[in-house]
Amino acid sequence: MRRPELLAPAGNLEKLRTALLYGADAVYAGVPGLSLRGAPAEMSLEDLASGVSEAHAQGIRVYAAVNTFARNADLKQARLHLPDVAATGVDALIVSDPGLIRLARRTVPQIPLHLSTQANTTNADAVRFWRDLGVSRIILARELPLGEVEEIASALPDVELEIFIHGAMCMAYSGRCYLSAWRNRRSANEGDCTQPCRWEYRLSESTRPEDPIVVEEDERFSYLLSSKDLCLLEHLPEVLATGVAGVKIEGRMKSAYYAAVVTRTYRQALDALCRDKEAYRCDPRWIEELKTVSHRGYTTGFAFAEEKINESSPDVKNIQTHEPAGMVVGYDGIRKQMRMEVRNFLQAGEEMELLLMEETLPVSAQPMTDDRGSPIDRAHAGNLIRVPLPFPAPTGALLRKKTVGAKTEETKRKPSENG
Ligand code: SF4
Numbered sequence: 001m002r003r004p005e006l007l008a009p010a011g012n013l014e015k016l017r018t019a020l021l022y023g024a025d026a027v028y029a030g031v032p033g034l035s036l037r038g039a040p041a042e043m044s045l046e047d048l049a050s051g052v053s054e055a056h057a058q059g060i061r062v063y064a065a066v067n068t069f070a071r072n073a074d075l076k077q078a079r080l081h082l083p084d085v086a087a088t089g090v091d092a093l094i095v096s097d098p099g100l101i102r103l104a105r106r107t108v109p110q111i112p113l114h115l116s117t118q119a120n121t122t123n124a125d126a127v128r129f130w131r132d133l134g135v136s137r138i139i140l141a142r143e144l145p146l147g148e149v150e151e152i153a154s155a156l157p158d159v160e161l162e163i164f165i166h167g168a169m170c171m172a173y174s175g176r177c178y179l180s181a182w183r184n185r186r187s188a189n190e191g192d193c194t195q196p197c198r199w200e201y202r203l204s205e206s207t208r209p210e211d212p213i214v215v216e217e218d219e220r221f222s223y224l225l226s227s228k229d230l231c232l233l234e235h236l237p238e239v240l241a242t243g244v245a246g247v248k249i250e251g252r253m254k255s256a257y258y259a260a261v262v263t264r265t266y267r268q269a270l271d272a273l274c275r276d277k278e279a280y281r282c283d284p285r286w287i288e289e290l291k292t293v294s295h296r297g298y299t300t301g302f303a304f305a306e307e308k309i310n311e312s313s314p315d316v317k318n319i320q321t322h323e324p325a326g327m328v329v330g331y332d333g334i335r336k337q338m339r340m341e342v343r344n345f346l347q348a349g350e351e352m353e354l355l356l357m358e359e360t361l362p363v364s365a366q367p368m369t370d371d372r373g374s375p376i377d378r379a380h381a382g383n384l385i386r387v388p389l390p391f392p393a394p395t396g397a398l399l400r401k402k403t404v405g406a407k408t409e410e411t412k413r414k415p416s417e418n419g
Contacts, residue, residue: 013050015252027062028065029064031065101135122140166232168251324343354397
């Protein structure tokens with residue numbers, strides 16, 4: 001069984017370090033002005049160079065997304081910037097625009113090219129087409145069933161293939177969508193989607209806007225355009241059987257906590273599967289772990305043709321059981337105190353969980369002091385605090401706490417099931 005590369009999102013340098021800490025084999029990051037995500041998910045070239053050097057020191061690869069659909073002016077900017085991106089030491093560029101591919105081949109021919117899922121590659125001849133143009137890895141369309149992924153992999157064993165296994169899905173073909181440009185003048189095709197597919201919509205007749213026609217999925221309203229999130233954790237044996245070279249977690253815009261939990265979970269599952277295929281079982285604790293991060297309910301998407309596709313979410317708001325509490329920034333071995341940066345309002349005495357690679361440990365914020373050692377009873381996002389910990393925790397490790405009144409898929413579904 002081929003052991004695929006696990007790719008995690010790195011929206012910024014902190015998230016890149018998080019992905020390294022929690023088991024990614026490779027990370028992908030956006031480049032200013034040239035990626036298909038907005039500024040919050042892009043790294044400065046200086047940060048990218050630092051991230052590359054830290055990742056390479058651990059044997060982890062870094063790919064730079066330059067997957068915008070370029071206009072003429074973008075190509076001019078790319079001509080200037082691509083050599084600088086290459087100089088950061090990234091291991092490949094993720095591209096989708098044929099003009100950018102041609103430009104990259106001429107200006108930075110030494111850098112391998114990976115074709116973005118935004119290019120919507122769905123068949124073996126399309127893979128041959130891109131391979132013949134010098135692309136070394138194809139990130140296939142999310143809309144392909146695993147059976148077709150396997151067919152392509154068998155037909156083209158010389159080409160690296162990659163698929164998404166976890167994260168948000170579009171209701172349009174891999175992000176080729178004008179909803180956001182239309183409603184908010186911010187285009188998904190330029191990496192600036194505001195996700196209006198998650199909004200609440202009603203159907204009304206033009207002369208009677210005060211009398212909307214009810215198209216109701218549950219007691220609140222309909223979710224005609226809002227997809228659940230992809231999750232193939234329970235189907236990793238089938239995923240690996242396709243022969244893909246890489247499996248990717250979506251979410252450069254998501255939090256470091258999200259990157260930590262999802263990367264760690266898939267790392268544990270992939271390692272268990274590759275260690276002993278026959279004995280492998282999907283651990284229910286891994287599923288529970290994925291429910292702790294913000295999501296819209298999980299689906300296998302298009303992975304199995306016979307399954308329902310385009311499932312809309314029964315809950316347009318994100319659901320989660322936990323939220324980030326903080327990040328470890330140091331350890332005082334003399335006082336046996338962990339120094340942490342707070343990420344959400346925290347009260348002295350609150351129970352937290354420290355996420356280590358192999359285990360999750362309880363940590364109490366009792367007593368809680370500021371970073372100079374003065375007792376405090378509450379802390380806010382950005383505060384540096386200290387709490388007792390008998391052993392050192394790695395810098396960059398994440399802490400979480402239970403979300404008060406947490407929504408889960410089960411609790412959100414109950415009213416409509418009963419009603
Ligand atoms: S609006 Fe929704 S479907 Fe369209 S690109 Fe954004 S996330 Fe995808």
